[in-house]
Amino acid sequence: MGDTQVESKKPKPLLDRTITYGHILTAISFVVAGTAAFFGMKAELQNVDQRVAKIEATLQQLANVVVQTARQDERLNAIERRVDRLERP
Secondary structure (H helix, E strand, O other), X not given: OHHHHHHHOOOOOOOOOOOOHHHHHHHHHHHHHHHHHHHHHHHXXXXXXXXXXXXXXXXXXXXXXXXXXXXXXXXXXXXXXXXXXXXXX
């Protein structure tokens, strides 16, 4: 009876605690990949910041053009009113 209980127990899996060159190479690869991803994202964010700054400058120029156009429209309206007054008898 005691022998059957010992035989039915399964042995625990063993964990190999040795460090090989493959383990070291894998760890270094992860560190290099993480560093490259960080600097790549940093460079991409700088590019995006530059593009946003250019877009903001363009929008400011467009806003200035719209203001000038509105002023010219107002001047034209004033001139039309003067002409209409002159045409009346």
